[in-house]
Each structure stands twice: as C-alpha cells, then as structure tokens.
Amino acid sequence: MKKTFKIYAVIFIVVMVILALLEVNKKETVSWRKNFNINEKSPFGLFVFNNEAKHLFKNNLKRTEETPYDYYSKRKKDPHNIIVIEKDLDNQSWKKILEQVSNGSDAMILISNTPKDISDSIGYHSSDISFAEENMLKLTDKQYQNDFIKLDKFPSGRGFSYIKPQVEVLGKTVEKDNSDQANFIKTKFGKGTIYVHSEPLFLTNYYLLKPGSLKYAQDIFSYLKDRETIWFVENDTKVSRFFMRFILSNPALKYAWWVFLGGLVLFIFFNAKRKQRIVPVLEPLRNTSVDFVKSIGNLYLQEGNFHDMMAKKAQYFLNKIRMDLLIDTRNLDAEFANKLHLKTGKPIEMIDEAIALIKKGQDPYASVMKEDLVRMNKLLDEILI
Structure with missing residues (x-):
C-alpha cells in the first residue's frame, strides 16, 4: 500500500470522528421559528401549553394527529369542544368542523389565517391590522378586563378588518399609536358556537412562562363548555437535527450507508495486503518497413x-x-x-x-x-x- 493512500484513509477516519464529536457536543441554538409543535421547547413551541392542557380541560382532553376530515369520517360524535391551533387544514376538514358545530359542538380556532370561503361563511375577514413590534392583547368582558398579555416578540399583527353584525367581539389588540382592533370573536353557527382568535402566539412557551400570562390563556378557554374536547394537533414527532437524519430515517438508505462503511473498511483492509506496483507500459517495437519503402521511393x-x-x-x-x-x-x-x-x-x-x-x-x-x-x-x- 502506498504511503499516500494510508494518509487519505487516516484523514477520512479522523474527519468522521470529529464530525461525530461535534454533533454530540453541539450546543442547542435558540430557534425563534413559529413552529407551534407540542413537543418543542423552543420559544414558539407549545410544550408548556401541552403539559398544562390536562389541568385546563380537567383531564377531558383528547389529542389527535388525524385531520378533522379523517377523524369525523370514521366516527360519529356527540356535541363536544374542538380546538385548532395554527394548523394547516384543507377545505374538506374545515367543512367537517363547521358540520360538527352546526350539530351543537363548539370550536375554538386559534389561527392567524383561515381560508377566505370559510371565514366568509363564519362572518369575518382577517388581515394585517398592525405592524408594530409590540402590542397588547385584552379581553372586552368586564370580568376579564384586568387580564391581558403583552406581545413583545414577533407578533403577527393579524386581526379582523371586517366583522358581520351577528359576530360578537370578545378581545382586541391595543397599541399606543393605533386604535383598538378586534382579534377574538364569537359567532353562533347552527346549534353551536365558533370562537376565532387571530393571534395564537400567546399560547407559546415564551409567553406562557411570563408571570400573569397563563391567566389570559385560561380566560380564553373558559368560554368553552365543560365537556369532552378534541384537539387537532400537528404531527408531534420531534424532528432530529442530526446531519444524517434523512439517511438514518429511511431504512433502505440506512442499510446502504452501513454497507458502504463496511465495504470501505474491507477495501482498506484487503487493499493494504494486495496492492501491487504499477506494471510499466512497454511500447511495442515499431514497424519501420513503411518508412523504408518511402525512403527507397524517394531515392528513385x-x-x-x-x-x-x-x-x-x-x-x-x-x-x-x-x-x-x-x-x-x-x-x-x-x-x-x-x-x-x-x-x-x-x-x-x-x-x-x-x-x-x-x-x-x-x-x-x-x-x-x-x-x-x-x-x-x-x-x-x-x-x-
């Protein structure tokens, strides 16, 4: 085996070991992404709310990763509570929720942007109402007038630019330089009630861990009746940040990776024993007959x-x-x-x-x-x- 090949093999092994050590000892960086994941402990995850939810709903809360369309297509439910927190839903799922509400269920929708055809059917239009870096969320009910929460990190500034007469305003966004804007509404829909809040950020870890912020969240959910509550959550599988997570999460690629490493080790082992010198290339004897004939012809x-x-x-x-x-x-x-x-x-x-x-x-x-x-x-x- 040549000396240079040994050097390359050693460098490869050292680099792999260093990458593994760096990955193991890597410090977690703070992610300010608004993920709304129930297992995320980042500032804008729902880890704290997920742990407090069982007390908030008196152990009568059920979480499901199914879409509302799939969930209600498989079973019939008595009137109950529905919770949706910043979850992407298709129109069929929204229609299933409205169907349940029409039959007597209550829905608490905490989402910054709903499909226009759904919001039109409920009775409001949502849009950006604020571009301020800080604002305050307050409730209009007198019994909750002392409960508020201050948003000082990346508020969405979403609210309701138009509300139909039959819709009741329960909360608003308050700013120093702007007039108050509605952000929490209530409307009857069939036999049930729909509550829509345009700023779900107050449920995230960053705000719930602040003193007094939990009381505002309790006030919001106090509008729901004391009965079974279905919470449609996002997939709660924590995503690994390991640099090879995609390969290791796929069985076929995972086995291919280990076969590659095993083959590389075997190649290095056997190549060390069986490597031979490069056989020199011998130039064949040149046929000079043609040159001789040309020389004779030129002579003539x-x-x-x-x-x-x-x-x-x-x-x-x-x-x-x-x-x-x-x-x-x-x-x-x-x-x-x-x-x-x-x-x-x-x-x-x-x-x-x-x-x-x-x-x-x-x-x-x-x-x-x-x-x-x-x-x-x-x-x-x-x-x-």
Missing part, C-alpha cells in the same frame, strides 16, 4: 529513373496476380486480359491499357516518361482494389 524519384520504377511496379503487380488470383502471367495476351477482367470485374479497356504500360516498363529500350509511371501506378492500384 530523386534519381529520375522512371523506367526502373515501372519495371519493379510491373514485377510486383504480376506477382500479386499470380499469388492472389492464380493467373498465369508468362504471356500477357488477350487470354490473360480476359481472365483478369473476369476475376477483378474491371473494364477490359482499363486492363488493356495497364498491360500496355506493363510491357513498356519491361522493355529495356522503351522511352518512359514520369507521366507513364504515374498512369501505370494509378491503373494497377485500381485493378487490385
């Missing part, structure tokens, strides 16, 4: 002995005819020309012209020009093709 051209070159070309041609075509070349007569014509398929006129030039080259007293040599060479090459 320089001497200008075209007659001798025609004689040698004729001799080579006739020998080729005897060996390859098995034609007797002692008499270059009409019979010879006809046999050559039949075996090569070349025109008889071309063959007759070639025979005449061959005879001229064989005649030691004939006068030969360069043009005769070129013409004969061309004819004989075409006949042998």
